[in-house]
Amino acid sequence: MDARDVEYRPVSVKEVLAEMKDTAELLIDLSYSAVLFGSEEVAEEVLALEERMDILQLQARMSLLMAARTTDDAEQLAPVLGVVGAAEKISDAAGDIAKVVLEEIGLPDAMRTALPEAVESVVRATVEGESRFTGQTLGAINLETETGVRVIAIRRQGEWLLNPNRETIIETGDVVLIRGSEENLAPVYETVSGSPYPTPDPVEPGIDDLERAVDAIVLMKNMSELAVDLAYGAVLFNSSDLAEEVAALEAEVDQLESRFEAWTLRSAKRMDDPVDLRGLVHLAGSTEVISDAALEISEGVLRGLGTHPVVAEAVFESDEVIVRLTVGEGSTLDGTTLGEQTVRTDTGMRIIAVRRPLGSPSVDDDEWEIQPGPNTQLHAGDIVLAKGTRSGAERLEELV
Known part of the structure; x- marks a missing residue:
């Protein structure tokens, strides 16, 4: 039997x-970082993880088919199959993004200039023997609290560890994937690998229509990632409101892709080599697929089929958790802004949405504020939806 063959076994x-959820989200981060740095090494990690996802989705499908015995079972499990298929779709899209680098498909320099502002970069580093992190646990290093940089995955002797925790020991030769802002990543990368941090070369502004096309892709990427986060939130909390937000985001990404196509075609006639636009077209198409997948994840909730308990439990127990908390009367966050309390820095949690119930200041009806910023003000009774690590969720709960 070929090593790639998969047989049914109880899982x-x-x-x-x-694991599929964690892998899909990691793939999105890695694929865009591969484009940002033009890194073939990171792109190859994407393809390795994509192959792992193929196996996971086959295992999930076989187990679900074995579990369906009646029409009621089929109705309950159909949305679960939708979640499996959506994660696989995200994986395929990430692989297509990575191939922009591996197959040397043309990409305008303007894309690599715009991406650093759009992504929290992911960098691949190999732990050198003399690194001060060698032999220490992530808890002892306290990396996320001290630097804002997080180890999101480790590849050790060909095996992936997708959910490293405080007890995980860093070993010489580990390939670690670290995520954070550009300014914070550099010193951590150098400490881990002993090598200078790679940064993209600055690029001069170019054609206006091309700049608009690049901006459209950046916005599509941000909206698609947000849609995936909200989709898993909709599944976890069986929230039709969040599912409707996902549908609205998916429709907006479709409109952005249409505008992107127009701007790209206009800019082609002014470029020395229009073939360089191929990579941009690939990126836009793959990003749009990710937003479609987000809609598939939340479709069961959107259509009134609800959430199967196994899906909600899987989302809750995954590496990056999604939590829903209510701001308490007189709490640290009551009457202040996210920026004033430096919530992201202090907790490591990303606030992805705030719901203001009827009667809250400045609102006339229940409404969601999607992707709130540092100026977003919170009040008692507001519902906060956030994503991050379990330890970060505990710190956020203390503030709320």
Whole structure:
């Protein structure tokens, strides 16, 4: 039997779904970082993880098919199959993005200039023997609290560890994937690898229509990632409101892709080599696929089928958790802004949405503020939806 063949064996669907969610989100980060740095090494990690996702989705599908015995079972499990298919779709899209680098498909320099502002970069580094992190646990290093940089995955002797925790020991030769802002990543990368941090060369502004096309892709990427986060939130909390926000974001990404196509075609006639636009077209198409996948994740909730408990549990137990908290009367966050309390820095949690219930200051009806910023003000009774690590969720809960 070929090593790539997969046979049926009893597996925990919940654990497989949790790993698929973590892998899909990691793939999005890695694929765009590969484009940002023009890194073939990171792009190859994407393809390795994509192959792992292929196996996971086959295992999940076989287990779900074995579990369906009646029409009621089929109705309950159909949305679960939708979640499996959506994660696989995200994986394929990330692979297509990575191939922009590996197959040397043309990409305008303007894209690499715009991406640093759009992504929290992911960098691949190999732990050198003399690194001060060698032999220490992530808890002892306290990396996320001290620097804002997080180790999101480790590849050790060909095996992936997608959910490193405080007890995980860093070993010489580990390939670590670290995520954070450009300014914070540089010193951590150098400490881990002993090598200078790679940065893209600055690029002069170019053609106006091309700049608009690049801006459209950056916005599409941000909206697609947000849609995926909200989709998993909709599944976890069985929230039709969040599912409707996902549908609205997916429709907006479709409109952006249409505008992107127009700007790209206009800019082609002014470029020395229009073939360089191929990579941009690939990026736009793959990004739009990610937003479609987000809609598929939340479709069961959107259509009134609800959430199967195994999916909600898988989302809850995955590496990056999504939490929903209510701001308490007189709490640290009551009457202040996210920026004033430096919530992201102090907790490591990303606030992805705030719901203001009827009667809150400045609102006339229940409404969601999607992707709130540092100037977003919170009041008692507001519902906060946030994503991050479990330890970060505990710190956020203390503030709320």
